[in-house]
Amino acid sequence: MIKKIKISFSEKILLTFIILLGIFSFSFFFIVKNKCLFVENVDPEKIKFINRQNIAIMNVECGNVIIELNPKLSPNAVKRFKYLIQNGSYNRSAFYKVIEGTLLQAGDLEFGNIENINYYKVGSGKSGLGTLKSELNEIFKFDEGSVAFARNDEFNTEDSEFFITLKKIPLYAGEYTPIGKVIYGLDALKKIKVGNKVQYVLRPDFINYFKLLE
């Protein structure tokens, strides 16, 4: 007759530990894979806006980013920005320049669309609408979520590219043409892919779509 061997107490603890470790590893794998898991997606329909005509919704991988445009500060820049949004020009535009925890840039319509991104030329593309005169002021404070038109080294070269700051950057006051501020969804922007130490991102994240609320 075979004697039944009883599992000792220490063996029970070890078995429980191994099972728990397995469950933890399995769930952790899926949690890590889903970078948007803890990002709350904002539904613009559930928010009451005062100036609905100046609200823009940018949809990225982790949800909606809601931007309040400021046409009083930069009328021409906001007019251009709205035009490009309404035309769908920013849809599928890559965040090709991302400085971790600092800023992210998109809007190269010529070389920065995710469907045919050109890594050699991205950042030098044009919209075909011509450049804008810089609308600078020192009233606009560049803090977390500030949206502004990018330019090259010289003023009056704004076109379609824009950047969003992820932290306070007082140095930028009076240097870039402000467009508006992110009022909801900054967490979704913080999940945008960054480069490894470099500011230019290979296989970058992109804007799914960009639209005006009205």
Next chain:
Amino acid sequence: MRLLLILLLTLQLNSIKADEIFNLLKIPNLDVYKLNNSNGLKYLSAKKDFSIGYKNNIRCNKANKKNLDDKFNLIEKNLSIYEKDFLNKINLRFIVLCENLHISEINTAGIPDHKKRTLILDINFNERYFERVIHHEVFHIIHGSFEDIFDEKIWKNFNDKTFEYAECSTCSDRLGLDLYNKTNGFLTEYSKSIASEDMAEVYSFLITNKIKIKNIANKDSILFDKIEFIKNGIRKIKNIKL
């Protein structure tokens, strides 16, 4: 080939840690030193050594904190004489402070770039000339922004017809910065290098030692014309409405 180029680009950029200042000025390793100045100048300092320019021919070392703190008041005092409106017109906004500034292995006091509205200053430059050199470099910013006002052809005509400047400021051995006892149309040896350096020398003496220069000009007709030319040019810029 495409992959190789991307890899090379990545490796090249890897050495530079991009931040918000680099994004704006394309100069790496800078920190904000002082931002809120009444004339709008923004002072930045090198937190690490940096190299920029064609083949990294411009390099400068980290600014030691104590050294910078010791010299900053002097720098600020000299640059505070310029009003915000004037600085906007001449395109000067950022002052980068670092140590042992070199261009193509030649030590230099400053490197002006009116297009980027930036002046890089070597805080270790010879103390004897340092204050005057600040204004000398400011003039290069002015000249870069208003080449039509400070026309070198007109300037060269002030000199004796037999005199010729060198081909460039660094390809001449005329480097002395001491004021001549006998001027003969030139304030220093460096004035004789090229026309723009001559203008910058006259301007810097006008700012730092106006009375002495006026006395010299009363006995030197060439210098008298040069001084009037610079003064008229500055007056024109001040009268420009933005």
